Amino acid sequence: MKNTFFLTILLSAFLFSCSPGDSSANNSSAADYFPLKLSNYWTYNVDKAGTIDHDSIFVAKDTTINTFVYKKIESKIAPIGFMSNSLNNNELRIDGNKILLTGKPNLNFVTNIGINLSLSDFVIFKSGASANEILSSVSGTIDQVYNSYPITINYTLKSVAQGDLATYTSPNNATFNNVKAVNTILNIKVTTLLGPLPITVLEPQDVIVSTQYFAKNIGVVHANTVYNYNLSTGLGSNLGIPENGNQIINEFIDTYKVN
Structure with missing residues (x-):
């Protein structure tokens, strides 16, 4: 009888210690890291080679795509920074520990040269990701004409988790707690025809x-x-x-309102 009693106590202690009631940064929902309630907004100081401009984005409305409800991100004026520009006029939704992007981000690396790409539920963030985990990856080929030359762009766009930071101090000396970093990388190769000859204009590079x-x-x-x-x-x-x-362009948070 004693053995049965002690075995019950040990099992109870084990089950309690392994229960999912633990709250840690890794168990946080994606919504904690990008609150997407209507009217939430973020403004940024954008440093472009020492010239400071300002961007702002906000959660404008709900929109339904293929039965899923997304949050439409908008800006009053065309953003300058990559992050704000990529989210502007596109849709985000939370799926558990992931943030998914649907839309057409601005991916120009030279004026009027880039890829006109439609993304569907591209993962831009995952709260439980390990360092160097690939969150999303899309590849393809785009043909277009530039200055009367036909060009072919082979591309890969991917997002890669960079791990967790208990504290992070940005280059403008602002410090934040519980930070998760993500890399967004566009790699392309560009070819064209000069006369009848195929020519590689740009070897595969992370542009x-x-x-x-x-x-x-x-x-x-x-x-x-x-x-x-x-x-x-x-x-x-x-x-x-x-x-x-x-x-190099840096976007630094200036003001924000989240609910």
Whole structure:
């Protein structure tokens, strides 16, 4: 009888210690890291090579796509930063520990050159992701004409979790707790025809690498985006494109209202 009693106590203690009642950062819902209630808004100071501009985005309305309810993200004026620009006029929804994007993000890495891509439930955030976990990946080919030249763009767009940060201090010296970072990466290869010959204009390169920092109970508090490309020697002048380009844009949270 004693043995049965002690066995019951041990089993109860084990089950209690393993119960899901533990609350930790890894168990947080995605909604904690990007609150998407109507009228929530975020404003950003955008640093573009030392020139400071301002972006703002807000949750405008509910919209239904294929029976799922999404939150429409809008801006009063066209945003400058990559993160705000990618979300503007597109839809987000929370699916458990994931934030899903549906729409057409701005993915230009040179003026008027990029990919016109429609995304459906592309994962931009996952609260329980491990470092270097690929959250979403889409690949394809796009044909278009640029300065009278036919060009073919082979692309891969992916989002990759970068792990958790107990505290994070952004380059503008603002500190945040419970932060999760995600990389959004666009890799492309560009080819064209010069006469009858196929020519590689751009070898496969990561032309956009953007890191977004999501802080609990706020949303994205900092986004660092690097645009970088190097064309094959001598081909830029034919297409009317600079042979290389590099630009870094930082979006720093300024004000916000979340419910």
